[in-house]
Amino acid sequence: MATISEQFLVDHAERYHRLVAQFRPSPLDTKAARGASVASPEIIVCSRVRPMLADEMSQGIPAGVHIRRATNTADVHELRQAVRGLPMITVSSSNYTVDKLFGPDATTVEIYDSVVKPLIPWAWGGGIGTLFAYGQTGSGKTFTVSDLERRVAEDLMNGSLEGARKTYISIIELSGQTAFDLLNSRKQISILEDSFGNTQMAGVHEHQVSDKDTLLGYIEAAASLRQTASTLKNDTSSRSHAVCRIRLENPQIPSAEDGVLYLIDLAGSEAARDKVSHDAARMKEAREINTSLSVLKDCIRGRALADADSMAGKTTKPAYVPFRRSTLTKTLKHIFDPASARSCKTVVIACVNPCLADVGASKNTLRFAELLRVVVPKPKPAAYDPAVPITWDNAQLRAWIGNNSGTPPIHAAALAPTETGPQLLRLPLPEFLARSLQTPGVTAAQAQAIQTKLWALHIDSQRGQARATDTIGRDGAGGTAVARMARLDCSADPEDGVARVPWRERIRPGMVVGWVPGPEHASVAAAAAAGGGKCYAVVLCPVGAVGPRVRDVRGAVVNPGGVAGAEPGVEREGREAYLCAMMTPAMAPMSFAVSLWRQEVVRMEQMEAEVLMEWDEATRYYYMVI
Numbered sequence: 006m007a008t009i010s011e012q013f014l015v016d017h018a019e020r021y022h023r024l025v026a027q028f029r030p031s032p033l034d035t036k037a038a039r040g041a042s043v044a045s046p047e048i049i050v051c052s053r054v055r056p057m058l059a060d061e062m063s064q065g066i067p068a069g070v071h072i073r074r075a076t077n078t079a080d081v082h083e084l085r086q087a088v089r090g091l092p093m094i095t096v097s098s099s100n101y102t103v104d105k106l107f108g109p110d111a112t113t114v115e116i117y118d119s120v121v122k123p124l125i126p127w128a129w130g131g132g133i134g135t136l137f138a139y140g141q142t143g144s145g146k147t148f149t150v151s152d153l154e155r156r157v158a159e160d161l162m163n164g165s166l167e168g169a170r171k172t173y174i175s176i177i178e179l180s181g182q183t184a185f186d187l188l189n190s191r192k193q194i195s196i197l198e199d200s201f202g203n204t205q206m207a208g209v210h211e212h213q214v215s216d217k218d219t220l221l222g223y224i225e226a227a228a229s230l231r232q233t234a235s236t237l238k239n240d241t242s243s244r245s246h247a248v249c250r251i252r253l254e255n256p257q258i259p260s261a262e263d264g265v266l267y268l269i270d271l272a273g274s275e276a277a278r279d280k281v282s283h284d285a286a287r288m289k290e291a292r293e294i295n296t297s298l299s300v301l302k303d304c305i306r307g308r309a310l311a312d313a314d315s316m317a318g319k320t321t322k323p324a325y326v327p328f329r330r331s332t333l334t335k336t337l338k339h340i341f342d343p344a345s346a347r348s349c350k351t352v353v354i355a356c357v358n359p360c361l362a363d364v365g366a367s368k369n370t371l372r373f374a375e376l377l378r379v380v381v382p383k384p385k386p387a388a389y390d391p392a393v394p395i396t397w398d399n400a401q402l403r404a405w406i407g408n409n410s411g412t413p414p415i416h417a418a419a420l421a422p423t424e425t426g427p428q429l430l431r432l433p434l435p436e437f438l439a440r441s442l443q444t445p446g447v448t449a450a451q452a453q454a455i456q457t458k459l460w461a462l463h464i465d466s467q468r469g470q471a472r473a474t475d476t477i478g479r480d481g482a483g484g485t486a487v488a489r490m491a492r493l494d495c496s497a498d499p500e501d502g503v504a505r506v507p508w509r510e511r512i513r514p515g516m517v518v519g520w521v522p523g524p525e526h527a528s529v530a531a532a533a534a535a536g537g538g539k540c541y542a543v544v545l546c547p548v549g550a551v552g553p554r555v556r557d558v559r560g561a562v563v564n565p566g567g568v569a570g571a572e573p574g575v576e577r578e579g580r581e582a583y584l585c586a587m588m589t590p591a592m593a594p595m596s597f598a599v600s601l602w603r604q605e606v607v608r609m610e611q612m613e614a615e616v617l618m619e620w621d622e623a624t625r626y627y628y629m630v631i
């Protein structure tokens with residue numbers, strides 16, 4: 006079949022309409038349609054097919070994308086002409102299914118109420134809510150996102166949400182590897198990772214806002230700056246990502262992580278047919294955009310797969326998520342990193358231009374949307390087990406809360422109005438605390454204790470499952486080795502009886518210590534303050550044991566002028582010092598990951614105590630042994 010010219014489409018529009026009217030879709034035969042699988046609950050993939058614009062209609066080209074509302078399916082019908090044989094005009098059709106499909110007559114309010122509004126209380130409660138608009142140039146991304154941003158501002162600031170939050174906004178533009186601050190005259194900023202692995206937008210201006218009009222003012226200022234830059238710089242807006250970040254700080258719980266809303270207008274996935282140009286710079290730019298969108302797809306899928314596995318209690322290695330491969334996903338690291346402790350909800354809106362002349366790009370957009378939908382096998386209803394929270398329905402969870410939340414008992418209906426066991430486990434901590442504190446007389450410490458208790462029960466149940474699997478996997482040989490391995494799952498000294506020796510006298514590689522950062526560890530201190538103020542590290546070796554080329558996380562030479570030698574107690578600036586790997590807080594209370602590449606020199610007097618950590622195969626984190 007040949008590629009079709011626009012004139013051909015105009016000439017055969019009538020025949021096209023006739024052929025489309027005759028089209029009878031065959032029933033969908035997907036696992037989802039048969040009810041054998043479900044889409045990942047934390048990510049909603051929808052599509053908005055915009056109306057034909059006046060100038061498109063005036064050309065006489067028909068619409069090529071057609072909606073089946075009942076099944077959220079878009080049918081794309083193309084008009085083709087046979088190259089060989091008798092001249093024949095046929096319609097070739099393909100269909101795409103998403104979680105929610107919005108047709109040309111759907112309003113932005115409908116889209117907002119259906120998929121975006123739930124992100125507001127989620128972020129208000131301490132979670133991360135992200136909206137992406139994806140699609141080819143001119144498909145309606147900016148139209149959709151800017152309208153949604155207005156509604157978000159309205160709902161955040163109209164006082165209907167419980168409690169108070171300090172609200173901050175920043176808006177940046179990512180173009181290739183470069184980032185610009187749209188709320189500071191488009192000044193260039195840097196996307197950096199601090200020594201704790203958190204992404205920082207270095208140099209960005211974050212503005213505190215306390216009313217809707219100011220918030221909207223910033224959003225509109227950024228939009229108009231983008232538009233001006235776009236006119237001056239050859240349409241840059243469609244070739245850069247715009248990231249609006251709204252951060253919500255909860256002054257009542259200073260130790261809690263901030264809620265965050267990201268509203269992201271992605272770069273055009275393909276240029277519209279009349280804007281294509283092929284100079285080298287443009288081709289390079291197109292390649293960069295394609296790479297970043299393809300990495301984004303891998304990251305969204307990877308995170309959804311990791312979430313699905315963890316909700317199903319699977320203990321396999323989490324899916325690989327390549328978030329470092331593009332500036333966009335690096336900026337959004339805490340959404341995609343499987344080691345991230347943050348609970349995230351994501352909405353993707355794939356914007357589609359319906360014009361028959363653009364169906365190639367529209368098919369790509371819809372295919373991209375379909376690929377983002379991680380469909381997981383429908384979980385078999387697990388048999389209720391009082392010791393396994395992920396098997397609890399809402400009634401069983403409420404009964405557990407009633408019996409285990411201390412005095413006064415926390416109102417189960419307020420803490421878990423609709424949630425099941427697995428859902429309450431993933432509720433962001435600030436929201437957990439806020440809901441618990443609705444019961445008169447309940448303290449924050451009591452609320453925190455019940456969350457820890459629930460997680461402890463979950464971890465124990467998963468650990469039990471992992472051990473059972475482990476035992477089945479072994480052939481029974483090597484009992485002593487197994488016992489030794491079990492001991493090495495804990496950071497305690499493997500030698501018997503040494504615990505009686507004061508810990509400062511037996512510092513060794515593998516020991517975990519609690520420590521207080523000094524002025525030279527500013528970024529560690531900042532990250533620790535956000536995570537509750539405690540710092541933990543695994544001792545690697547005395548600084549004198551490393552050669553002259555070893556550097557710490559900031560690039561400073563660890564042992565200046567030093568010669569490698571394993572003398573213990575080698576001094577630095579007259580004091581005993583050790584090279585240590587940082588431990589960073591993970592998903593569950595008291596859980597940690599070892600950040601082996603983040604090494605700091607910790608002096609003996611900065612160490613406070615030995616801390617015991619135990620490796621848990623089920624969750625793949627270290628847990629502090631109390």
Ligand SMILES: Nc1ncnc2c1ncn2[C@@H]1O[C@H](COP(=O)(O)OP(=O)(O)OP(=O)(O)O)[C@@H](O)[C@H]1O
Nearest residue numbers: 055056141142143144145146147148149242243273
């Ligand atoms: N749902 C809609 N209803 C009416 N008009 C729309 C709709 N969606 C988009 N449009 C119009 O279509 C045109 C292109 O939309 P928009 O600029 O939002 O596309 P875009 O995908 O952001 O493009 P780019 O990638 O170039 O920034 C605009 O004139 C816009 O007003």
